[in-house]
Every structure is written in C-alpha cells, then in structure tokens.
Amino acid sequence: MPISHLARAAYCPRQYYYAERDDDHEPPASVGAVRDLAFRYERHRTATDEALRRLPIAVAPDRYRSNLASLAERDDYDRLAAPAVREAFLRGRDCHGVAHKVLGRADGTSGTSERDEPGGRDDAAPPTPTIVSPGDPPPQGVWEPQRVRAVAVAKALAREREREIPRALVEYPAHGVVRTVRLTTRNKSAYRRTLWTVRSMRGVPSRIRDESKCDACEYRTTCGTKTRSLKTLLGLG
Template identity: 50%
Template sequence: MLAFSDLREATYCPRKLYYARRADRTVPDEVTAVQELAHRYDDVLEGDCDDELAGLAALPPPAYREQLRRTAERCARFDALCEPADRDVLLTGRDCRGIAGKVLAGPPEPSLVSPGEPPENGVWEPHSVWAVAAAKALAWEREIPVERAYVEYPAHGVVRSVDITARRTAAYRRAMRTVEGIDGPPPRLRNSAKCESCEYADTCGVRTRSLSSLLGL
C-alpha cells in the first residue's frame, strides 16, 4: 500500500523520497498552523482573525481577505469547503492511502491542503498526482466514481480544482511505478531548480544551479 505523500514526493524527485523515508517526517508545527487556515475561511472573511493572519498568510490581512473573496466567487464548492462533511480523513484505496484534509459531500470529493505557494494556474504536478491518489482512494471506499478533487493553498487564499483526467491518471500510475521501483538511491537530478530549496541537497550531494554559477560551470 503506497502513501499519498510518497507519490507526491516521487513526482517531485525520486531521490528526495529516498532520503525523506530515512528522516523524521513529523509535520512541523508551523506547517500545521498554516494548514489550519483552511478551516477558518469564514472567520477570515468576517475579519475575526487578523492577528493570526499576520503571522501565517503570505499577504497582509486586507489583501488576503480580498483574495479569499475572489476565491469564494470562483470556486463553485467554496461553501462546502468551509463546512466539509469530514476533515482529516484517512482514505484507503486499492493501491494507496493517506490523509485528505477535507471530504465534501454530494458529490463526494476530497480536498488536500498544501502549506506552500500555488503556481500561476492550476496545481503543481506533484499536487496533481496527490489529488488523483486521494480521488482514487475515496472512489474505492465509496464504490462510486470521483471525478474531481481540490488542492487548497491557505497561506495564499487560493483553491484550485483538479479534474481527474486520463492524463493526470497516467502521471499517477507513473508515480506508483517509480515508488515501487525504489530500492536504492535513484539518480540525482542534474542542474535542476528543484534542488535549490531541497532540504536534502547536502546529503544528496547534488550540484545546484547557484553553485554551478559560482564555479563558472
């Protein structure tokens, strides 16, 4: 049984997953605090938690509140995300399992909460795979098709919908094969921007773009 988080990490970088499996994977308190914002959208819109926003949101409280209002207007299921049927749900499918931050009712759809920054459009590829994994697991549990998932970026007041398409499902299958095939350190990425912020860069020994520039390579 594969973990949602392993599929997400393997899509980003298989070598990162290799090192992550050997490290403490406890979620830091600051990450949990940001994720909790996803359960306080109503409070934010009412202006009840500006002091907390100042330390967690990527925008000043007034700008954050305006961004969240735009998200509420664009997202057809924003009300359901504010009051989900369940939260922090362990989903177990045929091939993978993991925690969905929220599960919506009517129709059942999972939502995943990321502490990071969203791309300009859509979701990052690792998050696309993460969303497919959650949708597949929920569909397996409920024995019904689940055709959409959500990824929330609460620090930025952004919610993105993820349709479970054939292309995304194929990427999910590739990630499964990658995870199943890891039995030693996978090859390093070469001169990838991904390595700049990776917490395992020193352990991995990869030469980052910034280091290559300093060395004139």
C-alpha cells in the same frame, strides 16, 4: 504506500529515497498552523489587518481578504468553509492517507448516495476530496506533486465509496486560493508514473534535471554523497 510519500516521490525520487532511508517523513511543525487556515475562511474574510498579520498567511492582509472574497463566489464555498467530513483516512488499492476535507452535496449531507439505501439509485453528486497544501500555488493549476496526491486521494475515496470521483481540490490556505484537479488521462498518467518509479526503485535514483528543486531540499548538502544525515548522526534515525 502513504499518499504523502507518493507526493514526495513525484517532487523528487531521490529526496523520497533519502527520506525513506532516514525515516524522515514528518512535516515541519509549522505545517499544522497553515493547514488550520483552511478551516477558518469565513472568520478571516472580515478579519482586521492586525488579526491577519498574526496568521501564517503568505500575502498582504488586503490581498488575502480579496482572495477569500473571490473564493466565496465559488458554488462549493459553503462546503469548503464547513466541510461534511474533516481529516478522512482513506485506503485505496495502491495508497492510503488523509483527505483533509470531503465535501458533500449542496444540501450539506456527507455525499453518501441513495445507492446505500435498499433499492436506492446512485444519482447523487459525488463527494469531492480536498488536500491542503502549506506552500504557494503556481500561477495556474497545481504543482505536479499535489496533482499526484490529489489523484491518489480521489482514487482512494472512489474505492471506499464504490463510485467514480471525477475531481479533487487542492487548497493553498496561506493564499486563500483553491484549485481543481480533474482525473484526466494526463493526471492519472502522472500518478501511475510516480507509482511505477517508487515500485521499481533499486538504490539511489538518478538526479532530476530540474535543479531548481534542490534549493529548498533538506538533503541538498548530502545528496549524492556517502555522508549520513544529521538526524542519523545524532542517533535519531
């Protein structure tokens, strides 16, 4: 299944069910403009207030520059700002989808190890996949749907490169914030639990307990009713 669909199911299985029913998985057009920010960190570090106000950032210009200054202190900043690979399509055992960046080694190479050479050794640092979120970060860590998505991307990259990928990154470019997701037992369990939820789905799932998620859901007015979505009523489904 698509990795992005898995993340939606992690957010709310019921929302995933309705999106599947209506074939409604396309993100809003505004998402692309926010994701583009993740490829322009270096340019925006010194941008003027006026220039930054024209961008789809979620914080004030001075805060944005401060966040980017903190980001530039990361050991992997050069690779974040100029990734070895962009928009990499990955096919894992369970899921397929796009890693928005794949960060190579510190020397700027793609992360392909010497193991690929005849008689070579697998002693290179592993590549790091990233996903770019158009939303807001939590105070610490990442939201569960993005944790699940990050694990899925890392596992897909591990299958393609035939090596362990111990972590992935989640970028929140509207804030200039980057968070790390390690493939811990807890995070891999969240991934497997979401896969099981999707694979065992028979009919409309039960409502989730966290009703705060419903406020931002496009299905909130029809959730749990027999009313068809506007897209379906217009013959677009």
